Amino acid sequence: MEVKVKRLHPDAVIPQYAHESGDSGFDLYALEDVIIEPGQTVKVRTGLVFEIPEGYELQIRPRSGVSAKTKLRVSNTPGTVDASFRGEVMVLVDNIKPCVQSGLQYNIKEEVVNWDDNYAPDSYIIRKGDRIAQAVIVPVIRAELVEVDELGTTERGEGGFGSSGTR
């Protein structure tokens, strides 16, 4: 399947699947440097516009490495990029690191990059070209939603939210 992608900036990186086959997704690259302070949510530019074929969507998901190594999280995972969307794809990222006033600033490898009172403590810097998230193209079903008075019964019924216990 072919998916058209347009760069809004010459520095935007056209993503590729890392392996010739078998990868579900391709990484999304930050277009520019962004500092994220503790508790902050930022929109990270990719510099890319996609033309997703009708019947599909692009989902933005976290990279496990970034989640395992840092306190950066994709805010709205999975982010939905609609087939009809012709704007720049942005990645919403939260810094959930509690601010302990350490004066340290980290990069996405969780290496300390600054120790300087000019930087907000416990902030992260995402550098231009960092792979901050991944994207997966998935089929979607557009259902016809029909209002009714009665629904079919099931064994589970209304049980949910831990009703079966945790073990």
Ligand SMILES: O=c1ccn([C@H]2C[C@H](O)[C@@H](COP(=O)(O)OP(=O)(O)OP(=O)(O)O)O2)c(=O)[nH]1
């Ligand atoms: O992480 C995301 C999520 C969404 N979008 C873009 C593509 C998507 O098609 C559009 C709208 O997203 P969504 O439907 O999640 O936003 P909404 O809050 O429901 O706003 P809208 O009223 O614009 O649909 O924003 C992104 O670039 N990144």
